[in-house]
Amino acid sequence: MSNIVExxxxxxxxxxxxxxxxxxxxxxxxxxATPLSTVQGYLEMMEQGLAGAMTPHQQKLLRAALxxxxxxxxxxxxxxxxxxxxxxxxxLNLQPIEITEVLYETVGILFEQIQVxxxxxxxxxNEEMPLVLADRVRVAQIVTNLLSNAVxxxxxxxxxxxxxxxxxxxxxxNVRDTGVGISREDQQKLFSPYYRAEDVYVQxxxxxxxxxxxxxxxxxxQGGQVWLASEVDVGTTVSFTVPILKNTTPSD
Ligand SMILES: Nc1ncnc2c1ncn2[C@@H]1O[C@H](COP(=O)(O)OP(=O)(O)O)[C@@H](O)[C@H]1O
Ligand SMILES: [Mg+2]
Numbered sequence: 001m002s003n004i005v006e007x008x009x010x011x012x013x014x015x016x017x018x019x020x021x022x023x024x025x026x027x028x029x030x031x032x033a034t035p036l037s038t039v040q041g042y043l044e045m046m047e048q049g050l051a052g053a054m055t056p057h058q059q060k061l062l063r064a065a066l067x068x069x070x071x072x073x074x075x076x077x078x079x080x081x082x083x084x085x086x087x088x089x090x091x092l093n094l095q096p097i098e099i100t101e102v103l104y105e106t107v108g109i110l111f112e113q114i115q116v117x118x119x120x121x122x123x124x125x126n127e128e129m130p131l132v133l134a135d136r137v138r139v140a141q142i143v144t145n146l147l148s149n150a151v152x153x154x155x156x157x158x159x160x161x162x163x164x165x166x167x168x169x170x171x172x173x174n175v176r177d178t179g180v181g182i183s184r185e186d187q188q189k190l191f192s193p194y195y196r197a198e199d200v201y202v203q204x205x206x207x208x209x210x211x212x213x214x215x216x217x218x219x220x221x222q223g224g225q226v227w228l229a230s231e232v233d234v235g236t237t238v239s240f241t242v243p244i245l246k247n248t249t250p251s252d
Pocket of ligand 2: 212
């Protein structure tokens with residue numbers, strides 16, 4: 001995958017001359033995102049019965065199409081973010097947010113629309129979390145990436161658990177799975193672009209290898225940290241932190 005992307009980018013670089021690789025990524029992502037959202041809109045209309053009644057079989061096919069749209073959106077989002085990060089054009093919209101709310105929302109969207117197969121999901125959220133200062137959309141993108149990895153790299157009957165804790169000035173989010181795990185050697189490399197483990201199960205799933213790199217950069221930009229703990233055939237926990245909103249005293 002990485003070779004194909006890099007080679008094709010080099011070819012167009014020599015043709016276009018002035019377009020840099022990250023700019024090209026963002027442009028392609030944008031060109032795909034626009035028609036994609038139109039198609040998704042129409043599919044959602046049909047799912048809601050706004051284009052007439054459908055047979056159960058048609059509904060099933062439509063739901064499968066929508067799940068693919070969700071996956072495609074994730075790829076396009078990561079590609080676009082990767083391009084912006086590399087060309088230093090990513091702007092954050094930092095605001096006080098309730099992380100628990102963002103987590104419930106993201107998990108809800110993902111588990112409604114992505115086929116989770118037989119992987120169980122547990123939420124162990126502390127409802128009394130302080131507000132954090134973060135970009136809501138980017139936090140959702142981080143969580144979407146971690147959750148889709150956890151589900152993707154966990155065999156049927158496994159479990160994915162999302163939990164939160166407060167550690168000093170930070171809220172910590174943990175995504176734990178009982179999946180295939182990551183070898184010690186691979187753990188060092190996963191946050192670099194395009195890297196995917198050689199593991200047969202990992203290679204049997206589709207992916208770009210951009211997700212964790214994007215996650216790391218987004219967490220860093222928001223003033224947090226990300227790390228993982230993993231054991232082969234036991235499971236993986238990826239954790240990240242987001243800074244708690246500091247109480248600002250009124251100036252008068
Ligand atoms: N929860 C996980 N369990 C096992 N391996 C993981 C997990 N998350 C990430 N990985 C490994 O890290 C690699 C990089 O992850 P990512 O950047 O999200 O790429 P992708 O999901 O497209 O393969 C994956 O290909 C896989 O080898
Ligand atoms: Mg991924």
